[in-house]
Amino acid sequence: MIRASDISVRLAGRQVLHGVSLDAAPGAMTAIVGPNGSGKTTTLKAISGELTPSAGKVTINGRDIASLKPWELALKRGVLPQSTGISFPFTVREIVRLGLEAAGSGKAVAGDRTADEALEAVDLAGFSGRFYQELSGGEQQRVQLARVLCQISAPVADGEPRYLLLDEPVSSLDIRHQLTIMRLARQFCADGGGVVAVMHDLNLTSMFADQIVMMKAGRIRARGAPKDVLTDETMEAIFGCRMRVSVAPAQDIPFVLPQSATM
Ligand SMILES: Nc1ncnc2c1ncn2[C@@H]1O[C@H](COP(=O)(O)OP(=O)(O)O)[C@@H](O)[C@H]1O
Numbered sequence: 060m061i062r063a064s065d066i067s068v069r070l071a072g073r074q075v076l077h078g079v080s081l082d083a084a085p086g087a088m089t090a091i092v093g094p095n096g097s098g099k100t101t102t103l104k105a106i107s108g109e110l111t112p113s114a115g116k117v118t119i120n121g122r123d124i125a126s127l128k129p130w131e132l133a134l135k136r137g138v139l140p141q142s143t144g145i146s147f148p149f150t151v152r153e154i155v156r157l158g159l160e161a162a163g164s165g166k167a168v169a170g171d172r173t174a175d176e177a178l179e180a181v182d183l184a185g186f187s188g189r190f191y192q193e194l195s196g197g198e199q200q201r202v203q204l205a206r207v208l209c210q211i212s213a214p215v216a217d218g219e220p221r222y223l224l225l226d227e228p229v230s231s232l233d234i235r236h237q238l239t240i241m242r243l244a245r246q247f248c249a250d251g252g253g254v255v256a257v258m259h260d261l262n263l264t265s266m267f268a269d270q271i272v273m274m275k276a277g278r279i280r281a282r283g284a285p286k287d288v289l290t291d292e293t294m295e296a297i298f299g300c301r302m303r304v305s306v307a308p309a310q311d312i313p314f315v316l317p318q319s320a321t322m
């Protein structure tokens with residue numbers, strides 16, 4: 060379990076998170092949704108240990124992350140950041156292998172095989188010799204995910220669940236690759252790991268998430284299963300636009316459409 064208890068974060072003198080608490084259980088996909096600037100990325104950074112809250116604490120499998128060394132954290136969770144501009148001419152293989160270095164297994168003989176498997180999982184087999192900068196935005200996003208999968212290749216290690224913390228993992232992807240990545244994340248959960256993903260596509264979120272956490276202005280305003288939190292009322296309250304939530308008959312899950320193309 061990753062547990063954030065009443066965390067507050069200040070950035071540049073401004074309070075960005077106000078007492079955020081959330082549990083991300085192994086075996087489940089937790090989605091964080093909300094408008095731009097609502098604190099989703101900041102929440103993910105706080106639970107990944109990338110920034111230290113001004114109040115509250117975060118535990119991962121019962122251990123306070125403030126007490127863990129970077130290499131200990133790297134064995135427990137992998138992080139896909141929202142933006143990953145890289146200005147050096149790295150090849151895809153070099154970037155993906157950074158995940159192995161993070162996991163302390165950079166010199167492992169199996170390293171190249173692990174990297175190749177990770178690339179295959181994100182549908183980038185054959186890309187390892189290409190230059191990262193010469194790839195499309197969606198391909199770069201999948202390379203970064205392969206790096207994370209290289210770091211956290213097994214959902215459970217030494218009997219402990221591990222976690223993928225993904226900031227908008229499918230935002231640049233076409234629909235087929237969105238499904239590839241969401242299925243991969245779901246399989247990671249089915250195999251005993253946990254996933255926290257910041258999402259914008261509410262319909263994909265509805266289909267894949269076990270728990271949705273809705274943020275607005277640095278606070279969690281709603282949480283629960285998709286069918287409980289994706290409602291006309293929460294859409295209006297959180298996003299400030301009128302939507303029509305219906306239920307897809309084949310799946311019995313909500314889907315969300317704007318009420319109208321005009322204001
Ligand atoms: N390094 C920073 N310094 C100052 N303010 C920041 C910083 N990073 C983010 N913020 C502000 O914190 C708020 C939440 O940002 P963020 O968590 O990135 O939002 P989201 O991911 O939900 O779009 C925004 O108002 C943003 O401008």
Ligand SMILES: [Mg+2]
Pocket residue numbers: 099100101141226257
């Ligand atoms: Mg963000």
